[in-house]
Amino acid sequence: xxxxxxxxxxxxxxxxxxxxxxxxxxxxxxxxSQRTRDENTEIASSNLFSKYTTPQAIAxxxxxxxxxxxxxxxxxxxxxxxxxxxxxxxxxxxNGRVPSSFEELLTLPGVGRKxxxxxxxxxxxxxxxxxxxHVHRISNRLGLVSSRTPHQTEAKLKSVIPKRHWKPxxxxxxxxxxxxCRPINPQCSICGLNALCxxxxxxxxxxxx
Ligand code: SF4
Numbered sequence: 001x002x003x004x005x006x007x008x009x010x011x012x013x014x015x016x017x018x019x020x021x022x023x024x025x026x027x028x029x030x031x032x033s034q035r036t037r038d039e040n041t042e043i044a045s046s047n048l049f050s051k052y053t054t055p056q057a058i059a060x061x062x063x064x065x066x067x068x069x070x071x072x073x074x075x076x077x078x079x080x081x082x083x084x085x086x087x088x089x090x091x092x093x094x095n096g097r098v099p100s101s102f103e104e105l106l107t108l109p110g111v112g113r114k115x116x117x118x119x120x121x122x123x124x125x126x127x128x129x130x131x132x133x134h135v136h137r138i139s140n141r142l143g144l145v146s147s148r149t150p151h152q153t154e155a156k157l158k159s160v161i162p163k164r165h166w167k168p169x170x171x172x173x174x175x176x177x178x179x180x181c182r183p184i185n186p187q188c189s190i191c192g193l194n195a196l197c198x199x200x201x202x203x204x205x206x207x208x209x
Pocket of ligand 1: 180
């Protein structure tokens with residue numbers, strides 16, 4: 001698959017505008033998004049941020065008062081503990097500011113590569129490439145990568161996509177994955193990338209047999 005074709009398709013279909021969001025909200029929403037659907041994350045984040053907007057407010061809150069608004073995101077007991085712990089660490093070690101380096105972000109509990117990269121891109125506008133389930137699935141289907149884990153996908157994508165194009169990839173593929181290249185029943189017949197896609201090619205070959 002030609003990377004330049006993918007990039008120009010995504011840029012024309014899903015223009016990316018950098019709108020630096022509040023780092024604390026990006027970090028907490030991404031924690032909430034772990035192991036749940038996008039729509040549940042949106043509800044839980046909006047519930048939580050209507051009550052608490054700062055690390056101090058969450059650090060001082062009772063656990064049950066954090067659990068209740070984030071219930072729609074699932075695993076709410078674990079996530080509430082984690083969110084409060086992260087808020088306390090941010091106050092104690094980072095002066096109340098979400099760190100802006102990858103290495104420092106990874107020191108926070110429950111923060112892995114995807115979450116750290118999301119904060120770098122969506123809060124600080126840095127060149128990073130967060131790989132979530134959409135990015136992992138679509139990259140493999142297209143044949144851009146052949147990988148088993150999101151970490152392998154991230155490394156491979158970074159080696160084939162020029163750094164100047166990394167920033168929009170996550171947001172663009174998430175949208176594409178929701179609309180067209182869905183986890184189940186991808187809309188291959190109307191997909192603008194179907195002529196380049198390995199998954200589609202294999203499906204057609206099987207049908208012809
Ligand atoms: S052709 Fe199908 S599998 Fe390939 S990218 Fe498009 S929707 Fe996804």
